[in-house]
Amino acid sequence: MTPIYVGPWRVDPVVRDGVARRLPISVRSLGRAIGAALDAAGAPKPASVGLILTGDRELAKLNEAHLGERGPTDVLSFPLLPAESFPPHPRDPDRGAELLPGSAVGFTGPPGRRTHLGDIVVSVQRAIAQAESGRGGQTGDVAWSPADELRLLVTHGTLHLCGWDHADPPEEREMRALERRLVASS
Numbered sequence: 001m002t003p004i005y006v007g008p009w010r011v012d013p014v015v016r017d018g019v020a021r022r023l024p025i026s027v028r029s030l031g032r033a034i035g036a037a038l039d040a041a042g043a044p045k046p047a048s049v050g051l052i053l054t055g056d057r058e059l060a061k062l063n064e065a066h067l068g069e070r071g072p073t074d075v076l077s078f079p080l081l082p083a084e085s086f087p088p089h090p091r092d093p094d095r096g097a098e099l100l101p102g103s104a105v106g107f108t109g110p111p112g113r114r115t116h117l118g119d120i121v122v123s124v125q126r127a128i129a130q131a132e133s134g135r136g137g138q139t140g141d142v143a144w145s146p147a148d149e150l151r152l153l154v155t156h157g158t159l160h161l162c163g164w165d166h167a168d169p170p171e172e173r174e175m176r177a178l179e180r181r182l183v184a185s186s
Contacts, residue, residue, distance in 0.1 A: 001013045001014060001015060001027065003048075004027065004028055004031030004032075006031055006032055006034070006035030007035055007039070008045035008046040008047070009031075009034065009035045009038050009043075009045075009046065009047060009048070009049065010046070010047075010048040010049075010114060011030075011031040011034050011035070011048070011049050011050075011051050012048060012049070012050045012051065013027045013030075013031065013050075013051045013052075013053065014050070014051070014052045014053070015027065015053045016052070016053065016054040016055065016058065018055070019053050019054060019055060019124050019125075022124055022125070022128065023053065023124060023150075024128065024145065024146040024147045024150065025146070025147035025150050025151070027051075027053070029147075029151070029186070030051065030053075030150060030151065030154050031051070032186065033151045033154050033155050033158075033182070033183075033186050034049055034051065034120070034154050034155075034158045036155070036182050036185065036186060037154075037155045037158035037159055037162070037182055038117075038158060038162065040159075040178060040181075040182060041086055041087075041089070041158070041159060041162035041163070041164065042086055042087035042162070043086060043117060043161075043162050044081075044085065044086075044115050044117075046114045046115070047114060047115045047116070047117050048114050048115070048116045048117065049116075049117050049118065049119070049120060049158065049161060050116070050118070050119035050120065051119070051120050051122070051154065052119060052120070052121040052122070053122055053124050054121060054122070054123060054124070055123055055124065055125040055126075056072035056123050056125045056126055057072070058121070058123070059072040059073055059074070059076065059121065059123040059126065060072040060073075062076050062121060063076065066078075072123055072126055073123070073126070074122065074123055074126040074127055074130065074153055075120065075121065075122045075123070075153040075154075075156055075157045076120075076121045076157070077118060077119070077120050077121075077157040077158075077160035077161050078118045078119045078120075078121070078161075079117065079118040079160065079161045079162075079163070080116055080117060080118040080161075081115070081117060081118070081161075081163075082163070083162075083163030083165075084163070085163070086162045086163040089163075089164060089171075089174060117161045117162070118161045120154060120157035120158060120160075120161065121157075122150065122153050122154060122157065124150065127146055127149040127150045127153055128146040128149070130149055131143075131144055131145060131146040131148065131149040132146065136148070136149040136152070137149075137152065138152070138156075138176045138179060138180075148183060151183050151186050152179060152183050155179050155182050155183055155186075156175075156179055159175055159178065159179065164178075
């Protein structure tokens, strides 16, 4: 598939066979959501992100292989840079700093080269099922469109690439609030 350029960001999409006909949103729109999340997270510029749109079967295999969890999940992120490569964010328990504007603080690549931040893998099948059953959103009880669910999932995955996490309750609140703002503005 053709790369999507959003400002200084390049999104390299891969849509698995059988997924394209079920996709309720354009891949370009998902690329714009990723770009907005990269901007909000202060990712190093210019950079690229891989986006793989697939189904439950592939997510279940990846979930077990990488996290030791059985069964599918909706989104997985595979960051290539450590969290310290990005500006600290509010209530980051490991760094305890305020959100700083600007680009990444801990990583500089070769001049003129695009840094690959990692890959996001989304189960379109799971996103559609969650939205249609009213189990979408961050809390699993939001009834909204499959397109909104997919925007949320790529936003969530992008923030993980940029060092955000939700294991600690204060950081989870900050991450979820940022996700809500980004999805609402897309």
